Amino acid sequence: MSLLTNVMDHSLDDGYAEAAARRKADGTGGMPKTLRAKLGLAAGLVLAALVVTVGAAQARVEAPVVAKEREELIDRIDRETEAADELEKSVDELRDDVSARQRQALEQSGEGGEPHLAGVLAGAVEVHGPGVKLVVNDAEDVGGGDGQARGTSGFSDTGRVRDRDMQRVVNGLWASGAEAIAINGQRLTALSAIRAAGDAILVDNKPLVPPYTVLAVGDGKRLSTRFQDSLDGLYLHALQENYGIRTAISVEDELRIPAAPSVIVRTARPYLEKTEETEQSEKGTS
Template sequence: MSQQHPEGSNASGRARPDASMSLLTNAMHHSLDDGYAQAAARREAEGRSGMPRTVRAKLWLATGLVLAALVVTVGAAQARVSAPELAKERQELITRIDDGDRRADSLQKNVDRLRKDVETRQRRALEKHGGDEAEVAGLLSGALPVHGPGIKLVVDDAKDTQDSDSGGPRQSSGFSDNGRVRDRDLQRVVNGLWESGAEAVSVNGQRLTSLSAIRAAGDAILVDNKPLVPPYTLLALGPGKKLSSAFQDSADGQYLQVLQENYGVRTSISTQDEVRLPAAPSLIVRTAKPVQTGEGSR
């Protein structure tokens, strides 16, 4: 008669060394769940397996495999055939873009050349028909580069450009005041320099004339349709100290002071022994004739 031993002990009554690891020992010796093992045994006994048994099922499987292989083969062939055509179209598009860029560059060079030729002819006509006052006319029209004593005025945006809803001299329905220099600010400064006695004015190297336009495009300031970036350096030709004092005492000079004190716009003004202003890049020559009436010329 066999004698049973307590669980976790051997025939000698001593405890087995792996008694404390019975769960791990059971998992190693019974890696497949009993339920799965029984199901596999039943399928094997009934003659069932994962592969089809009938001829019809095998034919359907073979047909499916052939169709899958055919789809993959056709797709690969089409990709191989269309790849050179796509590469050719891409290269043709690149070539057209390059040709367009070259034509645009050539046309721009031609425009620049013609513009310089027109400006040269206009200046010659001004000097020829200006008589004894040709130099003065060239100076006032911006046709000639000038140099001499003057002032240097620098206007820059405020360091803190957060929006502010407070009122002030720049308040309007279309703009919020955020410490940026606006086109209308630059307009007032330039007009103040002219009114204070400046003989010629430039902004960031752009010579101004009586026909110059200072406009805005978003936050950018355009002078004669050319965008400028801050800081805005204005050079004005004229008697340095007298011109500086006259501008700072004018209404536009006081306006600039208000921008500095209330909105943080940074400004600095200094007299210069010599400033150099280039000729205006675009010159428009116009003539005027007196109108003859019965009451005399006017």
């Protein structure tokens, strides 16, 4: 009976009681670690939910203000766009008016009973009449012909038409008696430039793609014969023979070349060389 009484009175080992007493004395007793971790996680979740709730409420309050500012910004952009369109339209109208006045002035400044001549020579008026049609295209194995954009292999002697090739063609046509020239519809004037930018050929800063159709108004048969017999015509023939550049020239009864998009009117003053008499007169007046 004493053994049973001892077991009932001391169901746990005395070591558990001693360990609990030591933890209590050291201040480490109380709530288990797992329970503390769970409570900390719960507190963090509650805090996060509180922050999200407050943020959502604040966003709901500020939403009408943001929407209003967005609408005002869209309205402002629309107004500025309309104003820019109106200004662009006005600029186009003024540019057309200036071009018309320039062409009229050039037409009226001709000599020898031909007021139209100055406008033709300056490229300010449209020209039509007989002439020559010359088509210059890259070689077939190069690719990029027939109006397609060319690759990025660069300008080299591999069957690709270069800017200096077109320069020689145009200069040869001028020297052969052409009165007006256009490349792919771009009218050439005394101030026109043919340059290269990467793989593109630029005519007055406008990129062109092959094939290059050159229209030259003049005495068709004579112009064609003189050009093909000239050094520039022989140069073009050598490009065809050596590099496969495709060319085709034909005499046309009627060609139409548009006016240049913009013509700059310039004036010149005769240079008066100073003589002893003019110098003395200037000294006398001074």
